[in-house]
Amino acid sequence: MGRAEDRRARQRGGRRAAPPRRSSAAASAASPEEQVTVVGGRAAARRAAQGRGRAKGKGKDGRSFIRRMFTWKKIVGTVFGVCLLGMGAFIALYMMIGIPKGNADAELQSNVYKYSDGTLLTRDGERNREIVDLAKVPKDVQRTFVAAENKTFYKDNGVDLKGTARGLLNTVSGKGAQGGSTITQQYVKNYYLTQNQTISRKLKELVISLKLDREKSKDYILAGYINTSYYGRGAYGIQAAAQAYYRVDAQKLSVEQGAYLAALLQAPNQYDWAIASDTGKKLVKARWNYVLDNMVEEGWLDKGKREAMTFPIPKTPKAAAGMGGQTGYLVDAANNQLAQQLVAQGTADNVKDALTLVNRGGWTITLNIDKKKQTALEKAAKSQLTSKLDPKKRSVDADVQAGAASVNPKTGAVVAMYGGQDYYKHFRNNATRTDYQPASTFKPVILAAALDENAQTQSGKPITANTIYDGTSKRPVVDHGTKVGFAPENEDDADYGDITVQKAMNESVNSVFAQMGVDVGMDKVLKVASQMGMDTADLKSVPAQTLGTMGASPLQMAGVYATLDNHGKKVTPTIIKSVENSQHQVTLPNPIGDQVVSREAADSVTSVLTGVVDDGTAKVSVRDNADRDGRKVAGKTGTSDENRSAWFSGYTPDLVTSVGLFGESKKNGAQVSMYKAGGFPRVNGGGFPAQIWAAYTFGVSGKGLKFDLDTTQGAGVQPSYTPTPTKSASETPSETPTSEAPTSEAPSETPTKTPTQTPTQTPTQSPTQSPTQSPTGGIENPLDPNNREQ
Known part of the structure; x- marks a missing residue:
């Protein structure tokens, strides 16, 4: 029976069926031996089943190990524990993890540069x-x-x-x-x-x-x-x-x-x-x-x-504007001005750090550049210069660099800039470089200082447009009878004899303005130059500076002439119209400053400079230009020593533009002469520079505008009152006024000379000279070697 019961127990899942219970009476009726046999059999069966269960991974109660390990209580407890552990871990993470700084890639931005009308010029940066x-x-x-x-x-x-x-x-x-x-x-x-x-x-x-x-x-x-x-x-x-x-x-x-x-x-x-x-x-x-x-x-x-609503089909992809052509020059000029302003307002300690800040990106810079004028200036440079240069024929043509800056005299806005033929071919911006001499374009500053300071000649006579100076070439400059060791040569060593200041400006006579600078005082001349926008901090107050031997850029000279055009109120050319940045505020200064030269002095210089155009070194390229269309123009030519630079800085009532040509060796960047460039013996300011200026200006400046001049001096005078016999009258298209009797200042002695004939003016000419004066050597071809202009 024991074996059969065990077999049936295994078939039922490993448990032996419990034997039928005897009644207590039957049990007690059994003999002691029978009771022992029954009890022993049950115990033996139970021990046998437990042994077999342990052999199969079951516990004492006969359940499997897996069923004993994964009870409902244990599962619920484990899940609850894991949840608590997860919550604890999350709380720990929440406590440990803070909001970090943004990653570098996410903060990369481009700088966006726009024209004055808001249209895109270019983007610059690692990330668009x-x-x-x-x-x-x-x-x-x-x-x-x-x-x-x-x-x-x-x-x-x-x-x-x-x-x-x-x-x-x-x-x-x-x-x-x-x-x-x-x-x-x-x-x-x-x-x-x-x-x-x-x-x-x-x-x-x-x-x-x-x-x-x-x-x-x-x-x-x-x-x-x-x-x-x-x-x-x-x-x-x-x-x-x-x-x-x-x-x-x-x-x-x-x-x-x-x-x-x-x-x-x-x-x-x-x-x-x-x-x-x-x-x-x-x-x-x-x-x-x-x-x-x-x-x-x-x-x-x-x-x-x-x-x-209809689906808005996007525009076709457009190649991103690069830095080629003039774009790179404009971007660099804007970045430099922004950097200087960041230093000025204390955002950066120095220009280097400021440029680093700018180059990080995130700036939206709207320039004052007028798209139409910019295009016109580039076209003028190409048609009047670069298309005429041929380095294959003349090696010197490869050494000619051009730069130009155009400014609105009422606002100071740089409306156009020409930095060179291409930014990728010549990285240096010729419009902002200051390593070439402005030459005779500095002469109007000397006259402005003389008029503003009410300067007098050595004999105590007021300096005016009609004052007579000795225009002899290589004449020693004197200071109250003492030679100062400076005797400049005129262009082509031309002698002019006694000549008016007006005529000396027209013909750019070095000897006259060298003496005038000493008469005024070179310290005062440089002070006025600084006030008008030139960098004269490290210059010595010596007569040689009257020849424009300091360094200057077309942008600086445009500012100087804009100050004259703006009746003596300081004009600081600015290429930036507005700046936006999410992290930095930039306050741009007012480009129009204080009155640095009296209005009468500034207007008198403007009046005199109209003679340079109408009867001087710029008459062929500017006065006789078919596109002039009656525009009023004032300006000055300049050619430096050894023909290393040539300039024309000029203006109409609404636009000032300075154009410079620079001889720069293509091999090593050294300053070189431009003789025979373009096939001409010499490059003068009345040549290529004036031609570029005229082609540009007469295409974009306003017509019918007149200079509003408060002066009675010079070639283009329009008096605001009726002239008296003792005052020089202004010239108008309908009359030929009389002038104040000029005085002749002899540099080497105090007594003055009185010319035998009082100079007169005509609507297009400066005062005529007395019969005793030297020939003027008038200019017919500004590119001719006999062009007497320095």
Whole structure:
């Protein structure tokens, strides 16, 4: 029976069926021997079953090890423990992980440079991104991104637990990035973390998102998201994307356009209309509809307006503007001016640090450059100079560099600039370089100082446009009877004898202005030069400076002449119109400063300079130009020693432009002569520079404008009162006024000479000379070697 019962017990699951109970009476009726046999049999069977159970991994109660280990109590306890442990770990992570600084890549921006009308000039930087304030993005456009990515954005706590859990599971299982993150999480990934799909990164994303949502506003997060996201076409951020796809700024995006940009974020390259396949186009249209439908659902868009919307096909991709041509020169000039202003206002300690700050990106710089005038200046330089140079025929032609700057005298705005033939071929900006002499374009500054200081000749006579000086070449300059050791030679060693200041300016007579500088006092001359915009800090007050032997740039000389054009009020040329940066405020100074030269002095110089154009060294290129069309012009030519530079700085009532040509060795950059450049014996200011000036100015300046001059001196005088017999009268087209009797100043002695004939003026000519004066040597061809101009 024992064996049979054991077998049946095994068949029932390893337990032996309990023997039928005997009644207590039957048990007690059994003999003692029988009772022992029964009890012993039960015990033996039980021990046998337990032995077999242990042999099969069962406990004393006969249950398997697995069933004993995974009881409901243990499972619930384990889950509860894991939850507590996870919560503890998350709390620890939350305590340990803070909101970090943005990663370097996310902070990279480009600098954006615009023309004065707001159109794009170029972008410069490692990353095509321009961060814009959310306030500049239309509200409806902002909502397109929320509708596309995270409809509950304004209500949630910054995280999507289901999406995050799904993302963690996908990461562990190797399925890659999947699952829906909130806008906050995506911004955290873009700005604070990396794109790496790791468990640690996902956990950090979760913690930082929660913290960021508590510490920052929804607008802050949304702005960060749309400014850091990648939209394709190399565009990072909504501003760059708006320009790349629709050629507008972010603030001018329509809802339809915004919905397309929001749709792009799901698959920028696949959804770019210009390169999308038919399937891609269908998908992006579906995504676009999805965005707008969500906006209607959320009550952000009227259903009727939604139904009337059509898909806004983006513009074809356009190559990013580079730095070639004149662009690089303009960008460098703007960066340098911005850097100087950052130093001036204390944002940076020095220019080097300021330029580093500028080059970090994030600046939107609108220039004063007028697109039309800029194009005209480039065209004039090409047609009047570069097209006429042929380095294959003449090696010197390769050494000719041109620079020019054009300024509005009323505002100080640099409306055009020519830095060289091409930024990639010649990096140095010829419009801002200061290593070449301005030569005789400095002479008007000497006259301005004389008139402003009420200077007198050695004999005590006032210096005016009609004062007579000795124009003999190599005549020693004297200071009250004492020779100062300086005897400048006139151009081509020409002698002019006794000559008026007006005629001396027309013919650019060195000996006259050298003596005038000493009469005024060279310290006063340099002071006035500094006040008008030249850098004279390290110059010695010596007569040689009257020849314009200091360094100056076309930009500086344009400022000097603009000050004259602006009736003596200081004009500081500025290439920057406005500056924007999300982290730095820049206050631009007023380009129009104080009265640095009296109006009468400035206007008198302007009047005298009209004679240079109408009867002097610039008459062929400027006065006789077919495109002049009656414009009033004042200006001055200049040619430095050894023909290393040649200039024309001139102005109309509304525009000032200075053009310089510089001899620079193509081999080593050294200053060299320009003799025979362009096939001419010598390059003078009345040649190429004046021709470039005229071709440009007469194409863009206003017609019919007149100089409003408060003066009674010089070639272009228009008096504001009726002349008296003792005052020199101004000339007008209808009359020939009489002039004050000029005095002749003999430099080597105090007595004065009285000319035998009083000079008279005509509408187009400076005062005529007395019969006893030397021949004037009038100029017929500004490029002829006999052109007497220095």
